[in-house]
Amino acid sequence: MAAPLGRRPYSEAGVSGGGGGHVARQYAVGQQENSLQPPARRSGDAQLHGLGPRHWAVLSVLAEHGVLHTGQVTTLLFGSRPAAARHLGALARAGLVWRFVHDDDPRHVAYYELSAAGAQALTARLREAGRAVPVALGRPGRGEFVVNEFFVGLAAHAGKDPRCQLFRWRRALEAAALLREHGVAEVRPSAYGVWIEGGRAVRFVLHVEHTAGAGALSGLAAPPQADVLLGGYRRAPRGVPVAAVLVLCPSVEREIEVRRGVAAAPLPVTVGTATLDRLFDASSAAEAIWAVTGAEGLRRLAEVGR
Template sequence: MAEHGELYTEQVTEFLFSSRPAASRHLTALTRAGLVRRPVYESDRSHQAHYELTGEGIRALADHLRSTGRPVPVALGSLISDHHIVTPFRVGLTAASREGDRGCLYQWMRALDAVARLRARGISHVNPRAYGVWIEGGVAVKFLPHVDNGEPGPISGTPAPPPSRALAGYRQAGKGVLGTAILVITNMDGRESALLRELAEAPLEVAVAATTTDRLGAASSAADAIWLVAGSATKAPVRLVDVPLH
């Protein structure tokens, strides 16, 4: 909750506990202590329990981090952008890591920290939703996930810009791009094919792969074969670990 802003019980279970009852007990205790709240949304038909930190919970966590000599992240407890896509993305990789015969989510960095590291490399005007390292079969993939909403201009209603424009900042990479794969999740018809076509014509120096929210939602995790790689001779979706190889 400190990193994502809001989590379901099932998501808390995947991150921290071995069972849903254990997660429920801890969440109930935190709620009674006033450190966590459970908001209710009239429009939510899933009937899932949502939890987020209260102001008191954020202050208590910040005090604990300071007392142990650890930095307090910026915007602690704030809801992350595109949380409905990014949080399940991370949860799925975390669950896959626990299977034992798959790979391992070795590192995960929040969007604010990822952007700061990119700027240190001279890369600006890009908005990755995180930075992560997935290791599978002895191969480490350093990935930067992006979400393409394909939305028109908020005031003018003008058409959405070409999907590759959001990645143009990576062409400034004088010190190299932080990752070995840029992952783009699209949620509107035609945006995925447009992105792949544009990057085939003007590729980046780093591998770019795309998937749709439908394919991501149907997969057990983002590690599965759901990614289409821009400029690749392979037209079938590939696994996350194979993206930099195409």
């Protein structure tokens, strides 16, 4: 199946298995501004007049997920792509979000992220409502592009199939905190979730591997490779509070290495692996893209850990 528009708009410094050159974000900026840098905004420069509940809902979703393209916002909040584009455009004109494309994307898929003014406005709104302000509000997470494709794909799948539900989802910081509460340290998951399909439920943590150059996208150092960080699960004193550890690998060769490592030193939990190409070529991560050590063929997400 061909990947839909926006599924694979860039190589993310080799994250799709390619060589991985420099990838720059090209922002929509005004005169005298550098398109490679987010537009400069002064405190209080945002225009909040005329914003409705749906605009704030979009802003909150962007703050939660870091970066989303128009199609992803459509899937999560709208039934209409033009409606999503109108709301995103209004937020960009108000100075609450930054719009950018990747310079190696021939389709010019538009991505949006919370601006500094947007973070200030949303923080003030949450405090006025007596609600807690999330930690690292609007800050990009490690591997966020792949994690968001994973999440939105499952959300879209659940929206089309009444037998399915993404029952719970936590981002990297919350996932790590959850594991530490259960005595699982030394691991850096990209996300945590509970997927239900046809009465089956699988609780999982997700790890996204990157090639060495991928960290340059976010300015963060590349995380340890899976065979190193998975050791934390082996040393968990009270067991692992999930049914499966999912690892997304940048290449088939790397996936083979991870599977060999798990076979040589088994974990107290099922490990499912997939390549990024398999993820992007499937309709969602719920499909049969997962290889499990010691099992034949590929499994659906709901079958991993059983």
